[in-house]
Amino acid sequence: MTTVQVQLEPAKRASTSFWHAAWYRYRRNRLSVVAGAVALVILVVAVVAPWVAPYREATIDLTHVLARPTWHHWLGTDEIGRDTLTRLIWGDQTSMSVAIGAPLVGALIGLPLGILGGWFGGALDWVVLRLIELFTMVPTILAALLFITVFGVSVWKLALFIGITLWVGFARLARAQYLALRDRDFVQAARAGGVPTWRIILVHILPNAAGPVIVYFVQQIPYTIFTAAGFSFLGLGIQDPTPDWGKMINDAETYLATDPLLVFVPVVAIALACLSFSFVGDGLRDALDPTSK
Amino acid sequence: MLALRLQGCGPDQGPSDGRADVVLSYLLQRVLSLLFVLLLATVGIFAMMHSVPGGPFAFSQGDLTKVAMHNIMAKYGLTEPVWRQYLNWIWQLMHGYLGIPFEEPTMTVNHLIATAWPITLIIGGLTIAVSYSLGLLLGVVAAIRHNTWVDSLITAVVSTAGIALPNYVIGFLLIEVFAVKLGWLPVGGWGSPADVVLPVIAFSLYPLALMERYTRASTLEVTYADYVRMGRARGLSGRRILFNYVLRTSLIPLITIMGPNIPNILTGSIFIEATFGLPGLGSYFTNASLHRDYPLIMALVLIVAALWGACYIISDLAYAIVDPRVRLEGLSR
Amino acid sequence: MSEEHPEVVRPTGRNGLPDMSRRNFLAAGGLGAAGLLLGGRAGSLFESHLRDVAKARVASASKVLGLAPAQMQFYSTYNNSVGQTYKALDFYETVYSRAPNADLFNIGLVRLNNNFKLVPGAAQSWSQTSPTTWEFKIRPGIMWSDGNELTAKDFVETFRYSADPKHAWDFSWYWSGIIKNYTEAVAGKAPLSSLGVGVGKDKYTFVVTTEAPIAYMPNAMLYSYPLSAAGLAKYGNGLYNIDPATCITCGPYTLRTFDPTAHVVLQPNRKYTAPFKPYIQYPIAKIYSGTYQVPLFETGEVDTVQSAPPNTQDGSLYKSDLETVKTMPKINKLPVYMNPQDFRIYYVAFKTKKKPFTDPRVRQAFAHAVNRQALISSLLAPVAVPAYGYLAPGYPFAVSKPLEKYTNYDTRLAQKLLADAGYPGGKNFPTTTLSYPAAEVLSSTLTGSVVQALVATWNAVLFNGNPTILLQELDNTTFYSKMEAHPTQLDMAFCTYGMDYFDASNMLSVYKSGGRHDWDNAQYDNLLAQGAAQSNPAKRQEIYTEAQTLLTKDAPGVFLWHGLYAFLYWPFVQGPALAKNDLGYDGVEWPGYISDMPEQLWIGSNYRSYPRAGAGGLI
């Protein structure tokens, strides 16, 4: 009786890691799977834009302005004769660079701050909280206007500016996660085992906080697409001749009555991207947090 | 009255003395801390604005000679050093005076805001009323009909309309259909009651979608709580369970989620106001920024910040009032 | 549509008049106007001796003209207020931020007619009494609404107020160098009393002393809507006119409502005594901050879409708007009126003090590498004509055709010039940025399209398709502050300029040394000085032709096109003001309300046949 050998149930799958289980749960959600596929296509097209776009991004043909779809221009051309399909594909690259880049910037700033505040608490937390308040207080549009006026705008700068307005959310989330996880038994166990603090923060807590952060990240993508499009709307967005979906809508809005396709194409693209990332976010939330309904 | 309903703390967490004091001390701390942050914010914005190229009269005044420009700058006190201007501003602020907007020097900023903000407030207030109530309703219905086609339909439609399209695009489409094609409603502008319809619809969709999603999630969460099961075990009616058990608790967290969204809505959307040609606060924001209208920008920042702070504090207090479990915890969050 | 409504006034003759002779027309108009005054509700509008005229005559006159009943005599226009703020109602209070219709308030010394000819205004006559002195004889009996008479003193005080450094008038450059001591006064270096304005031998004589002989002084005096001397003395500034209670005018209207974000409504000035009598009783400017000119017009919200803010390229109808109109059955058969308004030039200015633009051959290469015709036909037509020089066709002393050879589309020549300058095939040419001002919120991004097309052409023609010229969009404030800095901070800037007064000296002075751009040319400066002093039109033409040739040849900028403006009017907006003028333009032309337009425009009684939204409680 002294050595009790425990029988394990035979493993049903090779490995049922947390991530495998999450993937399984994600796969169950058909909408999220479809959305994931769409999002993937959008991302892949963004990467391979230079090779799949039928024309060069800035090619202008003043002899074919506002053309209807033809064999040469599947989606027609815009007011200065640029191929709409080409702009859609290049615009995908621009829009996705900002849409992914901005939350990335936000996460890079927000996560460390939130983690520091949440883990160490005290004065550090106080400072982080005040910083969060400060950035919540200053209206996003104004901050971005000032940034853009001072530094100009490019794809990466835009991602940076929007990212700076996004860090607050990431910091809040990370802080809450770390506060919640700080007192969990497994963290206590790691401390008891003499695991150094940095290792606890990075190796023990971070993977556990990753779920909500990933979900939040994905949910910020549609928001960023919106915001970037909004800046285009204000004339502060991506600059010509770089194609961008928001800018395409803004440019084409004038032709809503005469050439609705010109508006329709980027609107559908933005809607598709926003919806797919939003559903991917929902799917991930359910998949990463099995307790959520 | 408000304070008296606040509960102190749990059974093993000691005395709950002085409930009014709790509120007072909470308020004092929050307000002080907010003022501190606000001061930082104004200094930052002031400094940044003055570091941006181009002054308030650079563009709009055309080919000004140096002398004429100097005259204008002197007229508005802009020839003084920046720190001095900031102090002047603070001094004016303490007297409740926000200065003269460079863009509308025939008015004071106070007056300008007093005329522009009501428009935004009407649109914003209606938007909040429409989006929050409808979002709530749809969220609850979706939660009750969880895993049915009703749920899927609501979620899909609301997400598509509210989350997949920027509100100004929706605005364009609404105008194209209801104003231009059908001619039922005005294209834009401000004056008649009909003018609010399209902007409110366009503005409402996003908060509506948010509200629907949060309500649904929160309601679903509570639906499976122990005490709801126990309510059923005591034979309570379905309606009573829904209203007294599920909604009463599930809607509480929405206060802290949706409360802080209120200032965003009440200070107006540049996009909505530009799309529908509303002379509200939001449009001043862009114009003031683009034209370096310092007093107006500072006033607008102040409004947003103060409103934001107030909404945060109020939603905290409201949370503490409606949820007896919650304690006011001073400076946390 | 015109078949259904025969009373619609359409130009039929060569000079743009209907069959009825112009004189008859005016006479009828006068009668009609008088009749309206009587027929109007709530008491007569103008205290006129015409009170005795029989009502029958009124009726007949109305019938002839098809005039609407008096209470329908309002006229609403669309104004785009995005990026535009309206601070005051008087020119001498603020120029760039004055409200729409403001110029209807007061009567300036001179006015223009439909053909841009100078006609008397408040001044009956004027003369150059010495090379540096001009005298303007003011028509006696013009009364201010506060009961005072308009005299030379009002003008003197108005000009002094304009030069007051404390007032810091935003248009003070206009008189600098023209009126004696004006520059010094603005700088605070000379007392206002030393200004070269004064009262002559009687109180109706206004005397202006100039720094140098100024031949075009009467033209410049288009901007002389006076403020009331009494008002200025009482209120200390010109802002008394933004409040109906304190408003003092000497023109046909006083203020009814001033809401700078929504509308500006004028109403008849009951004390008005000048002979110029408008038909429209309530000019209403509706201010919208969207871009929905066409839909607003289509739904009858406004009677016309017509807007030309002074400094932006936007606000008028574009090719795209006109295309949109074609899709709207209610309005797609209406005539589109076209005219040049302020004879605007659109061009790209170089930083000529910086390599590689120090070399005129480089600049010329750029000028020859633009296919203006293609640009216009695909992007701008019909609202633009190609520009080869700075002055638009029809503008005084403008030459166009002879300049073509210096700047026409010639890719080989362009490439050769660039090679000669040391950049064969565009090699070694530094990457250069073309900056352009951002469109304001929600406004059309036409500029963006045009500059993209431009840059694409240049890169293709001059640089073998290498992206050597880049684009940069700057917000307006940044753009103008950088462009107008001395030295300019922009290597290439897409700019525009419109006239202030109807004389070549106005537009051409933009390129004076030390002016807007950094191009210095002593010969050019000299020519402009000569032109300003010369009063013989033929000689002036010679001088200005030479100046324009010089400007185009040396190419400190690439002149691209002159803007035209398109307008829509509902057919019940009628009158000779809309007819084609001698230059072939129709619609209400510049300068609109300071011309004789008010007497030539009315609302026809056929307004009932159209969807008219009404005044919406504004009157």
Place this chain on the structure above:
Amino acid sequence: MTDDLAGARVGPEGTGAGAAPLLEVRGLRVAFPLERRTVYAVQGLTFEVHAGERLGIVGESGSGKSVSAQSIMRMVPFPGKVTGGQVLFEGRDLLGIPDAAIRSVRGSKIGMVPQNPLSSLNPVITIEAHFREVLSRHLGLSRSEARVRAVELLGSVGIPDPAQRLHEYAHRLSGGQRQRVIIALAIACRPRVLIADEPTTALDVTIQAQILQLFDELVAGANLGAVLITHNLGIVAAHCDRVVVMYAGRVMETAPVVELFRSPSHPYTVGLLRCVPRVAMHKARVFATIPGLPPQVTELRDGCPFAPRCDRVSEQCRRETPALADIAPGHALACWNPVTDAAARAEAASV
């Protein structure tokens, strides 16, 4: 209450005067269809409860004891379904009556005390409101009547200063007090049956003793039929009259409590009894264990579910499901190889 009395009342045969049971569960089956598999939580549960009788259902986690209690009230959580059997309450099958009817049974005829008192009261309404809604729903009491009754009830469950407590919210009460409130709510409408699902698991031992004492008093005082679900054999021994031992959704053994502890016959019962830690005079160094883990039944298969862990297992155990059969009056057993060895029994019963 003595052992004899308890023994006399137990079991269908042993019950005096053949009185109809208050609550009778027959062949109850509950299954949870999950995404990838179905959990057969209860497979043919049969028991009955008489007035004044305390039935203990004992088992380890996953044995289906809680689900059984929930299915009596027709409150099996989603996605669980009752797939067979009957729940007869006063002769009526509760599984077949309309929703409205079951609602008027819940809380009124059958009261329930849950496992976790900390989360089982509505946090945003006062204690008084809890009472008011139950009393007005089932008894139609007015506001003031309900208050009086609530004070009475709180007093009867041993809450000090009950009138004051009425205005409190649940979070202001300690765990023990909350459980008392819940019990008061459960008995508020004078139910005939009280189902207590591990009512003391979340409580400290001293409070546990108090609550169980209260439970006994209430059952005795109101002549209730009581079902006490627990994993603690000590509680069963002290507070039940009859015991049902469940394992993997089945009844392994059922007997009057004295009988069961005196002569446990199922190897599982024996093993369980031997595992129970006891307050003994001397330190133990060797612990009796049952190897392996309690299973979760995800496929319906013939054979004894305890077979994999049983030390008396035979080929038959793996092939055939043993039926529940009486081995003595009131003592039924589902086992092919029951423990008959008196020594082993004795060792199990008292170490």
Place this chain on the structure above:
Amino acid sequence: MSPSAALGPGASQVVGERQEALLEVDGLVVHYRITGAGKVFRKHETVHAVDGVSFDLAPRETLGLVGESGCGKSTTGRTVLYLERPTSGRVRFEGRDLSELTPGELTALRSRMQIVFQDPIGALNPRHTVGQLISEPLRVHDLVPKARRRERVEELLGLVGLPADAASRFPHEFSGGQCQRVGIARAIAAEPALLVLDEPVSSLDVSVQAQILQLLVDLQERLGLAYLFIAHDLAVVGEMSDRVAVMYLGKIVEIAERDALYARPHHPYTQALFSAVPVPDPAVRTGRDGAVVSGEVPSSLSPPPGCRFHTRCPLAQERCRAEEPSLEPVGQGHEVACHFAEAAATARPFGRLATDG
């Protein structure tokens, strides 16, 4: 002993005759400051989690720490490991005062003292495999060369009765009992001398409980561990411990050799605990023939003055309300903090105890 004995150095005299204590805890106090309601400015309130606890523990010995929730037993366990810093008091491990160690030294020392938690699943990082979990102490303390780690992990798994292939699995694939085995494997991986067992079996099923207890007993014998066994259950504590300390509201009220305590508990609270333990024997109907202790544990924010148990003690007298009793010896290594210890031991206010019978 003086009333201040709990705080003074004298506390170790209790077990004075035993030498070489592995762990000496001396006057341990842990107070938390929480933010309470306050007038205008926040007022801090103090939770008296542990209020002067002293004991020591010899190598290979098991000390049971028993008490109800909120009595401070878990806090004591964690503070002993310096997972929380004590407000005052001293913890000496292997003769070294933990408060004097640098963070580095403390980290190094952590390999010698480990903890097993109550919630077996929650104590394991859900994102790490069992192999990672068990090898972490090896890595952190660099106990085993990298190449041998895998081998060592398998060895440890074998030691706690888990198959070697468990190393590649994640905690959620295991049952509670199995997880507890993993937790134990991790705890012993660092080759500690002391294991704090914080309610290691209270969330497990009885049949599994016994398995884990057996494992712990076996490991103690094989590895020579000392256990600080924390539990609320006198039965389990009794089966495991050499000595038992009973805690109430942050204080030890009685500490003694296991058999002595079980034979003759002195403190009324200890007796109350005994009387409340359900006995799996219908013949012994605990609490029916004796009184069940009434009332509940008072708030640790404001512990009652005098004897902390006086509010619930049927024997309480005026003195108990005013004067705080200190731990006084009543027998060999048996100390009780009760003014009327001897009387209580005889009076048996809660009647029959679980041990009787």
